[in-house]
Amino acid sequence: MNLWGPGAFENEVxxxxxxEVAQDGAFALAEAFDVALDPDTDFLAAEEGWRTLAAAxxxxxxxxxxxxxxxxxxxxxxxxxxxxxxxxxxxxxxQAAVSRVLAPDSELPELWADAEDxxxxxxxxxxxxxxxx
Numbered sequence: 104m105n106l107w108g109p110g111a112f113e114n115e116v117x118x119x120x121x122x123e124v125a126q127d128g129a130f131a132l133a134e135a136f137d138v139a140l141d142p143d144t145d146f147l148a149a150e151e152g153w154r155t156l157a158a159a160x161x162x163x164x165x166x167x168x169x170x171x172x173x174x175x176x177x178x179x180x181x182x183x184x185x186x187x188x189x190x191x192x193x194x195x196x197x198q199a200a201v202s203r204v205l206a207p208d209s210e211l212p213e214l215w216a217d218a219e220d221x222x223x224x225x226x227x228x229x230x231x232x233x234x235x236x
Contacts, residue, residue, distance in 0.1 A: 109215075109224035111160040111231065112174045116153035121175035124161055128181060129190055132158045136193065139200035145208065152204045152211040156228065159197045163234035165190050194235055201232050 107113040112121055124131045135158035138144070138151050147155075161178065164170045165185045173179045204211055205228060215221045 109220045109227045110172055111153070111156040111227070112172065114153055116150050117157040118174070120154050120157040121173070121178040125175065125177035125181050132162055132193060136196045136200040139203045140196065147203055147209040149210040149214055152209055155200045155204050156231065159201050159231045159235060162190060162193055162197050163231050166194070167234050198232060198235050201228065201235070204228070
């Protein structure tokens with residue numbers, strides 16, 4: 104997996120997920136959160152962690168109106184037309200899913216543990232979690 108930076112869309116998985124949300128909308132967000140919180144999943148793979156963080160970033164953009172971290176024009180257009188009141192129902196599940204990404208049974212913290220940008224990555228995740236309220 105290619106990483107360009109610590110942001111949710113600064114990797115191949117996040118970039119592809121942006122296109123998925125532009126096509127499938129709220130369904131893609133809900134699915135990413137559901138996969139992260141699946142009780143039958145003993146270990147959250149990096150790909151699913153990235154999808155979860157990207158979904159959380161999109162939801163945060165819808166709820167706050169801040170699209171500055173969204174790198175895809177089609178995704179920004181989708182967010183501009185999304186109903187914050189309807190998507191607000193995903194807030195709690197998104198927070199739980201982001202917590203799962205940071206948990207010991209998740210691959211992303213392991214991958215970032217020795218990285219030079221670990222602190223920046225953790226700061227990005229905490230920023231998103233904070234934006235979800």
